[in-house]
Amino acid sequence: MLKLLALDRFTILLMVMVVLASIVPVSGQAAYYFGILTTVAIAILFFLHGAKLSREAVVQGIMHWKLHALVFALTFAVFPILGLMAKPILEPMLGRELYWGFLFMCFLPSTVQSSIAFTSVAKGNVASAVCSASFSNIIGMFITPILVSIFILGQLKHDFDPTASIIQITLLLFVPFVLGQILRPWVFPKMQKIPSLVKAFDQGSILMVVYGAFSGAVVAGLWKVVSFNTLMLLILACSVLLTVIMLLALYIPKWMGFNKEDQIAIFFCGSKKTLASGVPMAQILFIGQPLGMIVLPIMIFHQIQLMVCGVIANYWSKQAEVKEKE
Structure with missing residues (x-):
């Protein structure tokens, strides 16, 4: 049954973190130290x-600029x-904060x-x-x-400056990424020897962020605001969005004349959104806002897209x- 629903261990643990945060949320001084620990883990x-x-894969793939341009357009323009x-439809149905989360997911x-992984399987x-997925991130x-800053926080805070957020994101995400690339010849061989530990740390970091985000939201009264009906509407909205973007990612590359292998890469890279980068970014960008409600859409969309x-x-x-065989 779990295989049929494409519910892997990580997805189940994500649900467990939401339940755990709902029952035993981290708060007060403990939440402060947990936040520091989470920041270090994400870096x-x-x-x-x-x-x-x-x-080598980057050098080989980067030459295919038309493919990357189309994925970029789907990710940062069409979405x-x-x-x-x-x-006009979703904000009255879901409320302002959940719609913010939905829009943030699109960004x-x-x-x-x-x-x-999906491109390889297909x-x-x-x-x-x-190359395309890495460049996108x-x-x-x-x-x-x-x-x-333009479409969400600019409406709330007219003096909001994205520069500070970009600097924070650069220091937290980009600088460690570049450092990893520089030290790859020494670090990657060791990572290959302990793949299960690397995977556990990879997933564990995201689980920590999700638990912390939902803990703060639960303390602020998340489940008093988000009803079952609202949750079902959000799932429907994410499903419709995924259907539309997948149809575009399927037929536009065909119309532009890409071969089958390129069409597959464009389809999987251009129709998905990241949970791994999304939750840490939300922590930085939406300080003082209901973080649990803002990350809820990407958590739902993430599971639907995997299935x-x-x-x-x-x-x-x-x-x-x-x-x-033919």
Whole structure:
């Protein structure tokens, strides 16, 4: 049943963190120290992400600029436009804070690991997927704060300056990432010897952030504000958004004449949003705002995209195997 629903261990643990935060939220002085610990963990996480990224794959993939331009357009233009167009419908249905979270999700970069993994399973252009997804995350550290400042916080605080947020995100995410790239020749061989420990730290860092974010939201009365009906409407909104963006990511590359391998890479890199970068960014960008409500849409969208992409990747993989036999 869990395999059918594409619920892996990490997804189940995400749900456990939400339940745990609802029952035993961290608060007060403990929340302060937990926040410091989480910040350190996220910095190490992005250091490891930098060390994982193969320079050879980047050099090979970066030459395919048309593919990267289309993924960039889907991620940072089409997604935000769809999110802004949905405002007259979603804001009255979900409320201002949840709509902010939905729009923030539209401003986020693509995923890295799952985009590459699904592209590989579906027999797509893995080198370009590595480069495109990584580029999306790096450039997103600068574009996302600007979009948030213009379309969300700019309405609330007219004197909001994205520069401070960009500096914080650069120090927390980008600098460790670059440092990981520099030290890759020494760090990556050691990471290969302990893959299970690296994966546990990778997922554990995100779980810590989610637990901390939801703890603060629960203390502030999250579940008194978000009803079951509102939650179902949010799931529906995320599902509709994913359907629209996937159709665009499927047919636009065909119309532009990309080959099948490139179409697969564009589809998986251009239709997804990152939870790993999204939650840390939200912590920096939405200080003083209901963080739990703002990260709830990306948590829901993250699970839906994994379930749908898993099914599609397996289907395309079987199609490729049939063609190879022919």
